Amino acid sequence: MSEVGFAVVGVRNFASSYLNNIEELEQEGKIKLTAVVVNDQVNNADKVRELRHKGIAIFNSYESLLKEAKPCVDVIGLPVSIPTHSEMAIKAMRAGYNVLLEKPPAPTVQEVDAMIKTEKETGRFCSIGFQYIHxxxxxxxxxxxxxxxxxxxxxxxxxxxxxxxxxxxxxxxxxxxxxxxxxxxxxxxxxxxxxxxxxxxxxxxxxxxxxxxxxxxxxxxxxxxxxxxxxxxxxxxxxxxxxxxxxxxxxxxxxxxxxxxxxxxxxxxxxxxxxxxxxxxxxxxxxxxxxxxxxGLDPKKEVFRIAADKQLGLIEHxxxxxxxxxxxxxxxxxxxxxxxxxxxxxxxxxxxxxxxxxxxxxxxxxxxxxxxxxxxxxxxxxxxxxxxxxxxxxxxxxxxxxxxxxx
Incomplete structure (x- = not known):
């Protein structure tokens, strides 16, 4: 069984919890943090150095991640601002990546319908990070x-x-x-x-x-x-x-x-x-x-495990x-x-x-x-x-x- 490569967009606010959860789950041998998007690398210089020291690829924009990260990334984690949820998830799926999107899925039902349509068109998946459903x-x-x-x-x-x-x-x-x-x-x-x-x-x-x-x-x-x-x-x-x-x-x-x-x-x-x-x-x-x-099951971590299991074909739904x-x-x-x-x-x-x-x-x-x-x-x-x-x-x-x- 190979490891699932996760990318995370961001390092501050809720993105930091994504990074921490993935780091803890890496010990289980199923998930690995392989890439991070850091738009402001000057004010986050210490974190960038830390991640690079661990061999994690650093991208300075979401667009560059989508274009260049295919060799190392399977699932893109999006702990991003609510107004950008649907647009960023759709871009990722159209670029060939699977997605773990933070809750709520999107502000409007038409944006959610657009994500559902994109899943069907691309064959990619979008898992939503409502932790208690996990x-x-x-x-x-x-x-x-x-x-x-x-x-x-x-x-x-x-x-x-x-x-x-x-x-x-x-x-x-x-x-x-x-x-x-x-x-x-x-x-x-x-x-x-x-x-x-x-x-x-x-x-x-x-x-x-x-x-x-x-x-x-x-x-x-x-x-x-x-x-x-x-x-x-x-x-x-x-x-x-x-x-x-x-x-x-x-x-x-x-x-x-x-x-x-x-x-x-x-x-x-x-x-x-x-x-x-x-x-x-x-x-x-x-x-x-x-x-x-x-x-003892932490639902916050289960969100990542289930996305990884889906990527690996271990679960159907x-x-x-x-x-x-x-x-x-x-x-x-x-x-x-x-x-x-x-x-x-x-x-x-x-x-x-x-x-x-x-x-x-x-x-x-x-x-x-x-x-x-x-x-x-x-x-x-x-x-x-x-x-x-x-x-x-x-x-x-x-x-x-x-x-x-x-x-």
């Missing part, structure tokens, strides 16, 4: 449901509360933007930081182990509390699949206290509770309780693809269609200050309790009759083919 627990939960052990799948709900300081939004030129570089970004909590958890729910509701659920309709609300960003930072969504499962999602970047995502899955025979640390508890109506965790994440993008696009706009939360309800760590932070007093109530009651925030919210309409997406918020 996790032991999410796949075990889905198999449990597919075997009918939870009965009819009624509803799935997730909430997550993660603070984001100014440094988070200052880290690049697209963070906190709805549009950047002349392209859509939609950098809200549903589409970026918490994207995994919405995708988990849509995947779990799918009809087989490879598919996500087809979305029938969506209703969503998008709010903004940070005074210096344009994207939403406080959002909620409900959707219904074509098989009748209800999905609820509540996320914020302005909480008083950090709370990691927790998911509840309700079926006619019981309930499953899943936490971000992958501790899972199944409580069946007959009194049976089943508990399990990830058994990738776990996460443009095809089975398309419904996630439909849900995001429809959320914007439903909300119609990002509504600014009144300044009087927001507190901005420098915290003990010296970070400029924004919180919304009371939002933790409100999200907890909405999650428990399976309501959107406007259903709680809050004076700063606005009710939105359902959007039918059964034949959804394109998103254009500028119409």
């Amino acid at each position: 996790s032991h627990t999410i796949r075990k939960i889905k198999q449990f449901i597919l075997e009918g052990k939870l009965g009819e799948l009624k509803e799935i709900a997730t909430k997550g509360l993660w603070p984001r300081t100014k440094s988070y939004y200052d880290r690049n030129d697209w963070a906190g933007k709805s549009v950047a570089m002349g392209q859509l970004v939609l950098d809200g909590p549903m589409h970026n930081a918490f994207a995994h958890y919405l995708n988990n729910m849509i995947f779990i509701a799918g009809s087989d182990i490879h598919s996500s659920a087809t979305v029938k309709k969506v209703r969503a609300e998008l709010y903004k509390a940070h005074t210096y960003i344009e994207a939403d930072d406080n959002s909620c969504l409900e959707l219904e699949t074509t098989t009748g499962t209800k999905i609820y999602f509540y996320v914020t970047h302005v909480p008083e206290q950090k709370q990691d995502p927790i998911m509840e899955i309700v079926g006619s025979k019981g309930k499953i509770t899943w936490q971000m640390n992958e501790k899972t508890k199944i409580e069946l109506n007959d009194g049976q309780v089943i508990e399990f965790d990830n058994e 990738l776990y996460c693809t443009p095809t089975n994440t398309r419904n996630f993008v439909v849900a995001i696009n429809a959320a914007y269609d439903s909300a119609k706009k990002i509504r600014t939360i009144p300044v009087a309800k927001v507190k901005e200050f420098t915290n003990e760590a010296g970070e400029y932070q924004t919180i919304m007093p009371g939002i933790d309790k409100l999200i907890g109530q909405a999650f428990k009651e399976r309501k959107l925030l406007s259903d709680l009759d809050l004076d700063w919210t606005a009710k939105t309409e359902w959007v039918n997406v059964e034949n959804y083919s394109g998103f254009n918020p500028f119409n």
